[in-house]
Structure formats: C-alpha cells, structure tokens
Amino acid sequence: MVPPQQDHDLVYNLRLSSVGPGCVTGSDVVHDLSGLDLTMKLHYLKAVYFFSSHAVEGLTIMNMKEAMFYLLNDYYITCGRIKRSESSGRPYIKCNDCGIRFVEGVCDETVDEWLETDDDSKRNLLVYHRAIGPELSFSPLVYLQVTQFKCGGISLGLSWAHILGDAFSVSNFINNWGQHMAMVNVNSSPALAPRSLTNTAKPEAPSEPLSAKQVNHVGDLWVLANNCKMETFSFNLTTQHLSNLQAKIGSVSAFDSICALLWRAIAKVREGFEPQIVTVCRKDPCHDDNNVLGNNQIIRTIKASFLVGESDLNKLATLIANDQGQVCDERNRIEAAVEKDNGSTDYIVYGSNLTFVNLENAGLYELELNGEKPKLAYYSIQGVGDEGAVLILPLPHGSAAENEGEPRYLVNLTLPEGQVFKLKAELKRASLL
Numbered sequence: 001m002v003p004p005q006q007d008h009d010l011v012y013n014l015r016l017s018s019v020g021p022g023c024v025t026g027s028d029v030v031h032d033l034s035g036l037d038l039t040m041k042l043h044y045l046k047a048v049y050f051f052s053s054h055a056v057e058g059l060t061i062m063n064m065k066e067a068m069f070y071l072l073n074d075y076y077i078t079c080g081r082i083k084r085s086e087s088s089g090r091p092y093i094k095c096n097d098c099g100i101r102f103v104e105g106v107c108d109e110t111v112d113e114w115l116e117t118d119d120d121s122k123r124n125l126l127v128y129h130r131a132i133g134p135e136l137s138f139s140p141l142v143y144l145q146v147t148q149f150k151c152g153g154i155s156l157g158l159s160w161a162h163i164l165g166d167a168f169s170v171s172n173f174i175n176n177w178g179q180h181m182a183m184v185n186v187n188s189s190p191a192l193a194p195r196s197l198t199n200t201a202k203p204e205a206p207s208e209p210l211s212a213k214q215v216n217h218v219g220d221l222w223v224l225a226n227n228c229k230m231e232t233f234s235f236n237l238t239t240q241h242l243s244n245l246q247a248k249i250g251s252v253s254a255f256d257s258i259c260a261l262l263w264r265a266i267a268k269v270r271e272g273f274e275p276q277i278v279t280v281c282r283k284d285p286c287h288d289d290n291n292v293l294g295n296n297q298i299i300r301t302i303k304a305s306f307l308v309g310e311s312d313l314n315k316l317a318t319l320i321a322n323d324q325g326q327v328c329d330e331r332n333r334i335e336a337a338v339e340k341d342n343g344s345t346d347y348i349v350y351g352s353n354l355t356f357v358n359l360e361n362a363g364l365y366e367l368e369l370n371g372e373k374p375k376l377a378y379y380s381i382q383g384v385g386d387e388g389a390v391l392i393l394p395l396p397h398g399s400a401a402e403n404e405g406e407p408r409y410l411v412n413l414t415l416p417e418g419q420v421f422k423l424k425a426e427l428k429r430a431s432l433l
Helices: 035-039 061-074 111-115 120-126 167-185 239-249 254-269 313-322 331-340 417-429
Strands: 011-019 030-032 044-051 081-084 091-094 100-107 142-149 154-161 230-238 277-282 298-303 354-358 376-382 389-394 407-416
Touching: 011 061, 035 331, 044 111, 044 120, 044 167, 061 100, 061 142, 061 167, 111 154, 120 230, 120 376, 154 167, 230 239, 230 417, 239 254, 239 313, 239 407, 254 277, 254 313, 254 354, 254 389, 254 407, 254 417, 298 331, 376 389, 376 407, 407 417
Parallel strands: 100 142, 277 354, 354 389
Antiparallel strands: 011 100, 030 091, 044 154, 044 376, 081 091, 142 154, 230 407, 277 298, 389 407
16 A cells, blocks of 8 residues: 655655855945844745746746846845844844755646645745754845646745845745746846835834734744744635625725734634734835835734624724824834844744734735736745734635635634634634635
8 A cells, every 4th residue: 555645745856056146246245134124033924826837838947047146136135144243243134145045846736736725834845944043144044946846837935034024025026036037038138226225214212012022032043932833724705705794894995804804703712812902014105116125014003992802893894994094103113122222132023913914915916927927826924923913815816796706815824723723613603614
C-alpha cells in the first residue's frame, strides 16, 4: 500500500538562489528605520498569487530574474541586511546588495485543485519563509517562491519583512515587477523611476498608543512569542451575503459591515472577555506613490462603550464608519512611543487589539502576466498577537450584480486556536459558512 502523501511533500525540489540589483547601489548606503517601521519588526506579510498556464506561456525563470534585476535597482532597500548602531544598538538597513532570496519549487497538483482547498496552512507551502535573526546580517528581508504546477500554471509566493513597508507596499512591489517582466519580454529596458527613501518626520504625541502593545524583548531573533497557539482560516463572502448583511445594517461600506459582523461574532465567542477596542488599518490616500516603500497605512483605534456581543450590527457598523477622523490616527503616538526608547523596546500592532485590515484598495489584481490577472491573490500575516487579526481582501469578479452567488471578498482570520471552532459555529448560524 502506498502511504498517503503528507502536506510537506506537495511542494518539492526546492532550489534557492539570490537576486540583487542590476546596478551597484554604492558604498555606505543605509536606510534608517522609523519608529513605526520598528514597531512592525515582529510582523511578516505573506502573499500568494495563482496564475493559469496561459498567463505564463513563454515566461521563464530567467525572464523573471532579469526583470527582478531591473526592479531591484529601484527597490534596493529590500536587498539589504539588518545591522545595529554600535552606539545605541538601534537597527537599520545596510543597503549592501546582498539580494532577495529566490526559490523555485514543483507541485504535482493543478492550480485549480490547489484553489479548491479550504486548508489555509497548505498555502504556507507556497511561501518560503524565514524570520529575521538570530544572525541579523545574514537574514534576507524578502523571499520570492515560484512554484510550478503540473497543469503548467504557477504561484508566486512572497514573504516580506514588515519593517520594509505595509501590504500596500508589497502589492506595489510585485505589481511593478509584473510591469518590468512585460518590458523584458519585448526586449526593452524598463525606465527606472526615482524613489524617495526619506522617512517623514512626525511630531511627538504625549499619550500612549492604544493600537501598539509592548512585548518582551526578543533580542536578535525577531519572532513573536504568543501565549497561545494561533490558527488561520478563511472564507468567501458572496454578493448575496453582502446584500443580506447590508440590508440589516444600512448604508455603510462593505468593509465596515464585515468588521461589525465579525467584531460581534468574536465578542460572543470570547464569553466575558469580549474586545472593547479594535484596531483598523486602511490605505492612506496621501501615500499613493507606487514607487515608495513604507509603513504608511492609517492605523486607528475604535472603542465601544457598550457590550459588543449583545449590540445591534447597525450600531457597531456606524461606530466603525463614523470614526475615521485624523484624531483617531495613531501613527504619531506609535512613533513617539518607540522613539522614547530610541527603538530599543519591542512592540506589536497586529493582534495587540483585535485588528481589521482593509486591502480593498491594495491593487491586488493589478499584477498581470501576459495580459492576464491572477486567479487568486491571497495575503496573510505572520506574527499576530493573541487578540487576533482579520484581513479583508477583494476577489476577482465580473458580473457580480448578475450572479448573487459569486464570491466578492475573501476574509482571512488569525485567532487563538481555541476560538476558531466556536467562531465557525457562530458564522454557520449566520449562514456565512
């Protein structure tokens, strides 16, 4: 009898190499990390893009690497390594062109078979990931994995150290890579856009941030130690789901409606320990330059003065929708808290409170290969604190108004393992699973 295939055997023949800028960056080039960057040091972003065989027809690994050479001339920070200041111990990035790690793998399943799975842990096999440390100067900040499926399709898996920038920076990075690949395929040299590396100075704020939590010092191994085992799962919301939800809630955005639903459901599951404060991360429309890396997303907190688990959905959604003023933006407070100790204290943002991340405007389907968009773009966060995090991503859709069963959003949740089963039961009662 042939033994059943283990998940770790699904992707094999891994080959690792490094890719750096096509041009030498120069000597003694450094990138100073802001306080907000350092707050994100224990968080990592993972992205997986799935493409059909037609989308990658004629596209070779060499084409991909050649386009990456050009791209990294602009994004040379991603090729650097972490160093510490000899005087203060504060981390910074030495832009020494050590490169990103490029990984090739093979899978004997088809892309469609892979997309049918509801096991989120399986997707980790498509993203080669290593945390930064304990040898900081030898740890790549970015890993890119290309997995070839037996149908001829591929997946592109990206592991990204959050100190480089937020999910919107990740999307811009990979979308620009796609543009470079299109130009490489027609044998033209891409024009390199200049990029500012200057961190904008932020005024100090007197009060402590509600959206960032100080954690035990981790030293040179940048891994968050949770108090419980965390589990990730995801589900789709269809046009019909959204119509039913917004009929109960009223005229607020889909994102605000989904947040309200999940906030209340998680509050019910936690039985007396419901989250009264949540963090919401959104794109900052003032930072829309596709060539600039940075942790520029708006980070704000929302506090409920009532029992969330027993509240009306409309009341919760209105609270989320109406609390969008600059007064709630916590970036200045976070910056000030980190700078107070000159970056020597470790913090987390995702999971310090229950955290909702809106990726609707992240341009997840602007990456094109041979003119085709991804069949699916999937993002997740590694290093979520015990309070959990929820990512809300758009799904590719066409005539959604005509097909009420068509998926519109992918909701990705990372929560303490013991809460996941109860939450799934709660979502089933709401006819969402």
